[in-house]
Amino acid sequence: MKILVAEDDENSRHLLEVVLTSKGYEVASFDNGLKALAYLKTHPVDLIVSDILMPEMDGYGLCREVKQNQYLQKIPFIFYTATYTSDQDERFAMSLGATKFLVKPMMMEDLLPVIAKVIHAGDQASPQESSGKSHFGPLRLDKQHADIMRIKLDKKLIELNEEKQKLIESEARFRDFAEASADWFWESDAQLKIQALAGSPAGLGFYSLVDLAQTCHSHSPSEMLETLKSHKHFSDYVVHFIDESGKLVYLRVSGKPIFDADKRFIGYRGVGRDVSEMIALNRRVEFLASHDELTGLPNRNLFKQRLSHAVVKASRTNSQVLLLFFDLDHFKLVNDTLGHEAGDLLLMMATKRISECIRASDTLCRLGGDEFVMIMEDASPQDAHRLVRDIIAKFTTPFELYQQRVYCTISIGVSVYPDDTVDPQSLLVFADLAMYRAKQNGRNCFEFYTTNLNFIAHQWLDMENGIRHALKENQLFLEYQPQVENTNQNLIGIEALLRWQHPERGLISPLEFIKIAEQSSLINQIGDWVLEAVCLQIRTWLDQAYQVPRVSINISARHLRSDSLIQALKTVPAKYQIPTNMLCIEITEHALLDDIDIVKKNMRFIKEAGFNISLDDFGMGHSSLMYLKRWSVDEVKIDRTFIDGLQNSEEDRVIVKAIVALADALSLDIVAEGIENQFQADIVKASGCKVVQGFFYSIPLPAAEIVRWFKSK
Numbered sequence: 001m002k003i004l005v006a007e008d009d010e011n012s013r014h015l016l017e018v019v020l021t022s023k024g025y026e027v028a029s030f031d032n033g034l035k036a037l038a039y040l041k042t043h044p045v046d047l048i049v050s051d052i053l054m055p056e057m058d059g060y061g062l063c064r065e066v067k068q069n070q071y072l073q074k075i076p077f078i079f080y081t082a083t084y085t086s087d088q089d090e091r092f093a094m095s096l097g098a099t100k101f102l103v104k105p106m107m108m109e110d111l112l113p114v115i116a117k118v119i120h121a122g123d124q125a126s127p128q129e130s131s132g133k134s135h136f137g138p139l140r141l142d143k144q145h146a147d148i149m150r151i152k153l154d155k156k157l158i159e160l161n162e163e164k165q166k167l168i169e170s171e172a173r174f175r176d177f178a179e180a181s182a183d184w185f186w187e188s189d190a191q192l193k194i195q196a197l198a199g200s201p202a203g204l205g206f207y208s209l210v211d212l213a214q215t216c217h218s219h220s221p222s223e224m225l226e227t228l229k230s231h232k233h234f235s236d237y238v239v240h241f242i243d244e245s246g247k248l249v250y251l252r253v254s255g256k257p258i259f260d261a262d263k264r265f266i267g268y269r270g271v272g273r274d275v276s277e278m279i280a281l282n283r284r285v286e287f288l289a290s291h292d293e294l295t296g297l298p299n300r301n302l303f304k305q306r307l308s309h310a311v312v313k314a315s316r317t318n319s320q321v322l323l324l325f326f327d328l329d330h331f332k333l334v335n336d337t338l339g340h341e342a343g344d345l346l347l348m349m350a351t352k353r354i355s356e357c358i359r360a361s362d363t364l365c366r367l368g369g370d371e372f373v374m375i376m377e378d379a380s381p382q383d384a385h386r387l388v389r390d391i392i393a394k395f396t397t398p399f400e401l402y403q404q405r406v407y408c409t410i411s412i413g414v415s416v417y418p419d420d421t422v423d424p425q426s427l428l429v430f431a432d433l434a435m436y437r438a439k440q441n442g443r444n445c446f447e448f449y450t451t452n453l454n455f456i457a458h459q460w461l462d463m464e465n466g467i468r469h470a471l472k473e474n475q476l477f478l479e480y481q482p483q484v485e486n487t488n489q490n491l492i493g494i495e496a497l498l499r500w501q502h503p504e505r506g507l508i509s510p511l512e513f514i515k516i517a518e519q520s521s522l523i524n525q526i527g528d529w530v531l532e533a534v535c536l537q538i539r540t541w542l543d544q545a546y547q548v549p550r551v552s553i554n555i556s557a558r559h560l561r562s563d564s565l566i567q568a569l570k571t572v573p574a575k576y577q578i579p580t581n582m583l584c585i586e587i588t589e590h591a592l593l594d595d596i597d598i599v600k601k602n603m604r605f606i607k608e609a610g611f612n613i614s615l616d617d618f619g620m621g622h623s624s625l626m627y628l629k630r631w632s633v634d635e636v637k638i639d640r641t642f643i644d645g646l647q648n649s650e651e652d653r654v655i656v657k658a659i660v661a662l663a664d665a666l667s668l669d670i671v672a673e674g675i676e677n678q679f680q681a682d683i684v685k686a687s688g689c690k691v692v693q694g695f696f697y698s699i700p701l702p703a704a705e706i707v708r709w710f711k712s713k
């Protein structure tokens with residue numbers, strides 16, 4: 001039996017559907033009369049249960065249409081209404097041909113028998129007996145039941161809504177993750193053709209996973225192909241492809257095989273990331289491990305490998321290898337006067353000039369700073385000779401550095417395998433020694449290594465060891481040279497001068513050993529030793545009640561750059577209770593050229609701690625005025641080369657005069673050192689310099705003798 005339900009209220013309609021279906025009726029339900037009528041025209045039904053108030057076509061309209069239709073009019077029609085419930089409404093309904101007029105809500109056990117009865121009675125039911133009201137009395141649906149159904153439905157609806165909300169949130173969360181991640185997603189079909197999804201590099205869709213596997217970098221291509229063939233999971237494989245713009249793009253991909261319900265492979269799904277930048281960075285790091293960043297030349301590491309390689313090859317082929325060691329002359333000056341950037345530019349230009357002279361088979365490397373080396377394989381000393389002459393000639397042309405013309409020459413040393421040595425390490429040392437000799441010979445020239453140079457190197461090493469020994473064995477001592485007023489020879493100060501009494505070689509000139517000590521941290525140990533010895537000596541004199549003048553001590557450039565200087569200056573004078581203003585720290589202008597933080601810090605400390613500062617060798621530097629101002633020095637010492645030149649050089653006389661005038665203008669003390677004769681003494685005096693030092697007044701004296709110059713208290 002089929003019942004058509006026309007009811008616009010969803011809950012009521014659903015309730016009727018559920019109840020009637022549970023009783024074995026077939027139910028077709030519609031939310032308005034028009035739809036119900038359309039259905040009736042094509043489908044046979046046994047009963048119509050209709051609400052009255054509905055959109056489009058109400059229950060009255062539907063009943064009228066049914067009862068006027070010859071094919072439908074026999075279908076029993078029950079009105080089931082909650083709105084139109086008056087007698088008048090019922091009368092009207094019955095007049096349209098309705099079988100029953102029932103008022104909502106009715107209890108189910110009341111409604112169902114009525115429906116059953118109407119169906120079985122068919123259209124024989126008389127209009128009189130078809131009034132629900134009159135026959136059954138007012139029927140009421142079980143309100144409780146309806147409420148339970150509604151609550152259940154509402155609960156279901158809330159649950160559905162909650163699940164929908166969770167789904168929306170989870171989708172949004174995953175979208176956020178995906179958007180925040182540099183990874184993008186891809187899929188492939190069973191044939192491994194890639195369908196790249198949003199965010200993936202342009203053009204990837206033209207590739208298959210097999211194409212990518214052929215380019216695999218992180219694993220072997222065959223391994224990746226095997227993984228794909230056996231439909232296995234893969235993770236972080238690095239591959240590459242050419243994108244739409246023709247750019248080589250490196251990808252890191254991971255993929256998971258996907259199977260359908262029947263466990264058939266249907267493709268891969270995975271993530272990918274563009275790692276081109278990372279790969280480029282890696283390559284750069286690898287490059288920098290073996291190359292110099294500034295010039296792009298092989299660095300010391302790669303040089304060593306190449307040299308060993310060249311030597312091995314030459315020993316096999318019985319050929320020669322020449323090693324050239326280049327060092328720019330006075331390069332430091334360019335940094336100091338024009339700045340580090342200009343220095344860098346010069347290094348690049350110098351690289352270009354050298355490179356223009358060399359053969360394709362030669363390897364030019366940068367060792368660091370302004371030092372370059374070159375390996376000439378399968379070459380003769382004559383080849384090297386020609387080459388170094390060319391290079392030196394190239395460096396006679398000035399360099400253009402930021403609109404400034406700068407002259408920078410080059411010194412070159414050459415050593416030869418196997419003639420000089422078969423050991424690559426020694427080959428480098430020998431080329432360096434030869435270069436050093438070229439510097440000593442006045443720079444802007446070259447030297448080939450000779451065994452004589454090696455002898456010099458050994459001497460050097462011996463001297464270093466000797467100085468260490470001298471420090472330990474107390475072979476060093478001090479002499480003191482007076483600084484006096486040139487008008488009355490009054491003592492103004494004394495300069496402590498270092499001496500070395502060697503047990504076999506006798507007195508060794510400081511010129512000889514200080515230069516060597518300055519090449520290593522030995523000079524700092526010597527500086528510390530001098531400070532300690534001077535302070536101890538002053539304390540002894542003071543205890544002996546001498547009036548001790550100010551004592552000058554020399555601090556080397558290297559010591560001024562060291563962290564340990566402040567510590568020594570803080571502790572040693574304090575230990576002997578020597579006031580800091582009794583000491584004058586002599587610093588060469590050259591030492592201040594290293595305009596670095598540690599020098600600034602040390603200079604600031606020296607000034608603030610109350611030591612006097614004297615600028616030694618004044619006039620030899622290049623930015624003298626700048627240093628006077630910056631470091632607020634107390635005294636300048638005119639360099640002895642100007643004093644030497646006083647006799648013959650008008651220029652030197654003018655310079656000395658100018659320096660004295662400058663010192664006067666800046667209220668600085670000035671000392672002329674190295675005065676050896678009356679002539680020099682007179683000129684210096686005439687130029688206005690009041691304090692003098694030199695053999696003419698007194699040679700440096702041992703501590704026991706200098707006291708003759710002191711006044712007793």
Ligand SMILES: Nc1nc2c(ncn2[C@@H]2O[C@H](COP(=O)(O)OP(=O)(O)OP(=O)(O)O)[C@@H](O)[C@H]2O)c(=O)[nH]1
Pocket residue numbers: 294327328329330331332333335339340341342343344347368369370439443
């Ligand atoms: N601009 C620049 N300077 C550097 C670089 N590396 C080292 N230097 C500087 O290069 C200078 C090397 O100077 P040296 O070779 O010792 O001295 P020089 O002035 O060339 O003197 P000679 O070699 O005796 O003629 C030092 O001042 C270093 O600070 C660099 O990469 N760029």
